[in-house]
Amino acid sequence: MTVAPKREDYDVVVIGAGPAGLAAAATSAEAGLTTLLLDENIGPGGQVFRAISSTPVTERSQLGADYWVGADLVQSLRASNAEVIHRATVWSLDRNLDIAVSIGGASAFVKAKRVILATGALERPFPIPGWTLPGVMTAGAAQTMLKSSALVPGGRTVIAGQGPLLWLLAAQILRLGGRIDRILDTTERGNYFAALPHAFAFLTSPYFTKGLAMMREVKAKVQVVSGVTELTAIGDGQLTSVSYAAGGKRETIPADLLLLHQGVVPNVNLAMSADVEHRWDDLQLCWSPVLDASGNSSVAGIAIAGDGAGIGGANAAVVRGRIAARAAVEALAPAVAAKLPAMATLRADLAKAERGRVFLDTLFRPSPQFRIPSGDTIVCRCEEVTAKDVLDSVAIGATGPNQLKAYRRAGMGPCQGRLCGLTVTELMAQARGKTPQEIGYYRLRAPVKPITLAELAAVPKSEADIKAVVRG
């Protein structure tokens, strides 16, 4: 029961149905613009509000009030005239705002007057020794299973890393009766001092009290080791133990499941493949698109909202979605824009939602040893390229990720660099004594997600196209 888009042309196409996309699509459609929302998942919500309309977790308090905010967003969207298609994978977006989307094994092509990318974030790679072992997953993966299937860790479980999501996940697992044997907090001790100047904004932000309560709740039930400076997943074909060092002491504990998390970073693949300019963000340690105050990117007609625009969290994502949609309405239907909340109001909302973010970014800035691996630790999971392989490539002349690809195939597998790109950039920057900005990133091109060959072959073709290929 897959449905292709009803039209070929839309005023606004929103890509991604997380907080930003839900808000953007609803705003745009309410203003009367023809709006299409394309989303890869089974239902709306993105990652933060994952399974918001279908979760089997019925005890509302277990997932927390912040989660259920998503239900209101979905309701607004459904009340609007936005056309919504799930299990729709956008595999191409170009400068002409032509979009190719795979739905149920067939591609559809739509053209937009404005595109709002709300492709969100993914978890920062956590390339420790053994991170490819079965039994090692991201914390977000466990949270996805918890929200969408009420599945919780049942075996010996260790959670390692840092950041707000880690504590939220731990609390949710415990509330649902799951097992956590130990939490290994990798927050660098020096970060507490670095973050101090930004503490006031944080103390007066909603993060503060919620975060503190959640940490208390978890610490009452689970042994938490702080100041973890080394971490290794151990096992022969399957995780069997986790080894770590903290405060100069080393310990190895048996484990069936290791959940890793050190923050989230923008999911840049689609935007980069459309040639949107990105810059290295030294605070958040990731690539962020260059945007104006309305979320407009360097490519005319493409705006970016939500964590894909730079990590800001769910509340900021919602507001950014509304800002980007309002900008689209201003451009396409100025008369209607007056009925929407004023841009100044939205920007004030955004400032409020972003309050405390610098504190979090500074406090939870991941340590170099967890971002920049060495030796035999795998960097590129798809092509199984190690840190040593990357350094060997630098030694024979690779100046950046694209030459590395040629030498070693890093980033050439199906994930297209999503799980290795940041590591590669930072590792090469360190090896060459350059900034990540100078090193750059993989050049990304469509298809940004795999599609079947038959599906590509079915794209409409002209006589000229055939002439460009068929020759004696």
Add this chain to the structure above:
Amino acid sequence: MFRRSEQDKRPQVQIFVDGVAVAARQGDTVSAVLLASGQDVRRSTAVSGAPRLPYCMMGVCFDCLVTIDGVGNRQGCLVPVAEGMQVEIQKGKREIGR
């Protein structure tokens, strides 16, 4: 590795993993069912044959690749289960024509 919370009241669905019946719930993804199945569902990679299980569960890592109803290399974390679905664990490179 994972177990179900008792509050899950969704209808049961049965799928087959390498021919063995596995209980699932409507709305589960293939990968979630595999991880909750208690079976050895490790695939092996196309590069070195190293064993892997799903890593990200959100469609970005491609470590959940699996053969579903005869079609290889599908992202199990993005595909919802359906009654009678046949899932096969992949070992190494995908076979052509599958």
Add this chain to the structure above:
Amino acid sequence: MSREYDVAVVGGGLLGSAIAWGLGRLGKSVAVLDEGDITKRASRANFALVWVQSKGLGMPAYTVWTVQASQAWGRLASELKQQTGLDVALQQNGGFHLTLGEDEFGQRTELVKRMHNQTGAADYKMEMLPASEVKKSLPLIGSEVSGGSYCPLDGHVNSLRTFRAFHTGFREFGIDYFPEQPVSAISKSGGEFRLTTPKGELRAAKIVLAAGNANQTLAPMVGLHAPMGPTRGQIVVTERTMPFLPHPLTTIRQTDEGTVMIGDSKEDELDDRALKHSISAVMTDRAQRMFPHLARLNVVRSWAGIRVMPHDGFPIYDQSETHPGAFVACCHSGVTLASNHAFEIARMVAQGALEPELVGAFSASRFGGAGTANNSGY
């Protein structure tokens, strides 16, 4: 940076790297000046065939040169293996060009006939085979395949690994590789060349211009001429699959890693960032008609590359009359001809002069004033 080298090679792609490696192999002190990470580098975009059939229509010397390269490739692969431990996966068990439908079969038959009439001494055994014969070698072909041409000298290689092997070999030979140092000016004084780069001047007794399409602007600085007519080509690549294709085709090959590469268009476009999906569609549609099993494979990447293409499609190897010691080399088939570049061109550069009997036909003097149409048969 003001060291003096025997030879400075401008361009670190496959062509420049092969020549530089060959010079290093002969004990010369060599510097390679290259661009940075983002560059229009055909060596990263190519299709990796070591290909003979249909090459050289309109220039018999090119056929001879190609056959020689094909025959020398085994030696190159084994020397690279010995030196670097890298297996470049050279496979030379013959290659096919498949045709779909009777019209294409007829056209290809004509081409083979014309090649035979021309090549004479360098007959490389290209022949037309009906579908039933093709099927014996390629059992998975589809029903639309009408047949194809076959040449036993054809093959393919892992071109990215070859690229890496050359660069790895540089270190062994003491060759200095300087990335991020494009050359903006060249002059000659006091019997040596001075090359201006963003990081200073580099001096060398001889220079080889191997900068791809950029040779067009570099060559006139030293009294040389390299008229180019670049085109764009697109390639699509699938996920890894079990081996199914025992021979390479002109437009489909399975790499030693298991991925299937599908090429390749020829477009009058020079933007390698943009892709035309409709062109990829023609390529993949033809591929699945040739091998129906391909239909279900996932396409994981596609890209466009800009061909290094001399104006008439044939290589240019030349030496400067006004600036003795300056050489220019450019060609489209940097993979196929890598062995000749590593062994023959390097040897002649080291000696100080190109041998007319071997490469005289490839002098840019053939262009006279205006270039002629591309008829390389590529």
